[in-house]
Amino acid sequence: MLIERNGTLPYNAALAWIAANTELIDQTRMAIWEYAELGLKEYKSAALLADILERAGFTVQLGAAGMPTAIVASYKSRQEEKEKGKGLVIGFLAEYDALPEVSQAATYERQPLIPNGNGHGCGHNLLGAGVLGAALAVKAALDTGKIAGEVRFYGCPAEELLLGKVLMVKAGLFSDCDIAITWHPSSKNKVCGLRHLAMNSVKFNFYGISTHASGSPDKGRSALDAVELMNVGTNFLREHVNSRVRIHYVVTNGGIQPNVVPSYSQVWYYVRAPRRREVEEVYKRVLDIAQGAALMAGVTHDVEFVSGCSDTVPNEPLLAAVQANLVKSGGNRFTKAEKEFARKLIATLSPSPENGRQAAAGGAGGKNSAEGADEVMQEEILPDDGNRGIAYGSTDVGDVSWVIPTVIFETACWPKGNPGHSWQTTAAAGSALGLRGTVLAARVMALTAIDCFTDEDLVRRAKEDFERQTAGTPYKSPLPDDMQLKI
Template identity: 40%
Template sequence: MSKQDLFDEIEAERDWLTDVSEQLWENPEVALQEHDSAALLQDALREEGFTVESGVAGIDTAFVARYGDDEPVVGTMGEFDALPGMSQAAKAEREPIAEGAPGHGCGHNLFGTGSLAGAVAVKRAIERGDAEGSVVYLGTPAEEVGAGKVYMIQDGAFDDVDAVVSWHPDWINAPNKGSCLAVDSFSIEFTGETAHAAAAPEAGRSALDGVQLLGTGIEYMREHVADAVRIHYVVTEGGQAANIVPEEAAMEVMVRAPDRDSVETVSDRVRDAAEGAALMSGTDVDVTQTTGMYGVLPNYALADSIRANMDAAEFPLTEEQEAFAAELKETLDDPSYAGVPPERRDAAADSAMFTDPIDAPDEDATGSYSTDSGDVSWTVPLGRFRAATWPAGTPAHSWQAVAAGKDLGTAAMLFAGKVVAGSLYDLLTDEELLAEARAEFEERKGDREYESPLPEDADPYELTDR
């Protein structure tokens, strides 16, 4: 068979795939509550002949769908969680469908469905005898609160997978060759003694004092960490009234750095600072780690295969979709085109949709974001790319990204499905590519073995309490 046969397979299922994506978009569910979304994707995979294991790693909405019993085993990942408070109609003006309701501001309805398209196309190739091996779709929930994939790794979901190809919505079509920041997140709760703040202040011990002292300690800490380290926090509870000494107060703290060791070093200092703040304020403190992730381990062999498949696959943008993209782009106040090389920025600025594939703009760079795909990349060779689901310059987590997700983004979703299918097919039919990807993985990892960044007794459902 030719690669075009795979692409045609996906084009032939355009209506079905669009319907799946629209159902996810119309019923957005936030992290760890994606019950209908996970069920929809699992049902689609079962109907295609995949064997589905649900409830992976003790997470109701995590699942692994598999077709085939032979080696090699290649996989793709699908995310499907939405963002709270991002409700938006599919129109070029700010208009929530339901005020305060969730919405797909990161395009995960497209992500989950595009990966579904790629997995199904490869499954059908295996079924026809055009390729030998197995294909796995890993349904990975809770990306927006972090670490859903980490729990799945702990549970062995990736153990027998030889390589993974995944993608994410964006406004460019490009493979990833860069890394990102590793991260730890903490919920830190102080408990003091309540009292009347005017009549008997000596009887009280302010939990809010503990929070404020910890914030001050973190500010002083910033002077003595590496430039690339990021520490940010927010007060999540601070008391009920000014004349009552707060008995309870809490904050969320995040620590980021380019490598896992640096994150853990700074995290230990934050824990020490929390203990010191409790001592100074006469309160008790409880520090709970809610998230921990590695930075991404790049794989250029897989990125180059992805880039070749991008050139081969058609981006099926309709005139109606491009017209809507132009309308939506007009609503962007100050779009940034820094995500592409300088010589391509004028072209991006002049485009409603910037659909021409480009080389990886992040080669040898470390992005300022974090993702639990980083942990996957330390477990198995991982190829990643971005596809242009949004008008040029559109930021993720914006109402414009939500508006683009229902119809406009389906062009990139189909394109991404083709790229996933083509890249997985290459891994099944080209032993040298798989060997090269594995060798690069081992070389980059060196003697550093992956260890889960989360405590053994970590509960994924504590993520939603952050």
């Protein structure tokens, strides 16, 4: 793939680097896939990425923002180094944390590598390797001497905890960065213009008095009663909040056995809403419910704030730039064997493969799908449908998007209809399907970054759009100032 436009040398240098170093990208994504480390514990994955970047000539900080596995790596063009000026800084956002209980070999038959072990069920091994490829490709473009500036690799731990980027923003690590670019593995090739939900993640701990549940029940105070009362109260609250609010909980500790009144119980809540202020409003009511539950049960309680994140701010000029580069890339072409693997993988999702395929067709873009329902892998680029509505997941990319212009897109790395956070996703992330999507993402990210270095008007319009959307709503970190990081 060659680019035909003015000043083609930086673009073609980046694409040539990716073509020549696909094996490095592949080795990196497979190493991280095999490490399968949970959030804030991605020690091997972070060390691998930091080592590759350092050997490539980047200045590397490992352990940024108080997280041992956070990385900030930068590379400046020779002109930028010489002039010591404030040139344009383009940052790429990488992730590399795994998920629990989705360990799986790269096969369509259920084969956990480690029973109940970790696995890359969200494809973050691909995300990290793709961003690495893009950053090194842009370095190659800077080395042509035709563009000047700085490329920055942000290694962001614990996205699944919705924490890493929030802490990095709070530490001011994006204060001198102009543009942020990232992607996510998916079943689609498209830009992400939807706004992800803001969220709080909080654990409520209740403390009672244990006693024999039958012999002396009057002597005890059940912490589990408080948890159940809180959950009942919250379920009544659902009727009186915005229909787009989402509240989920799991009881993480409900006692050990029935004949002992539980002296300790814990429930873990997520509170989500389309805007940060809405999360705070609902969260305050949930706090009141917890206090009331403790009073009713005659126990005490405390609140453990795990994390919080902001909604995402889509940036129209950057979305248009990414869309153009997706189209220029031409999408992907999967082999017959790869498509057969994908079909067998998606068939495991339902007793009826036909039902799986129907779900796949809807899950890959619905009306915008460039392929029929019989095609299990998305090969073509989907058009930007202009939908700027709500995506009902959450991501800590949102906090970055509230401090600098940020863009996200997706590439097809697994079959249509394949659910995230599943063993099927782990299998695809370790297969050739994942590699194809990763290389495509690296190309698109690199080309978009070079667009920013070569087109001052694009950067100006991106910043104007950012200012327009965030005007009157200054960013405030969702994290309490006294929050203690637990690793």
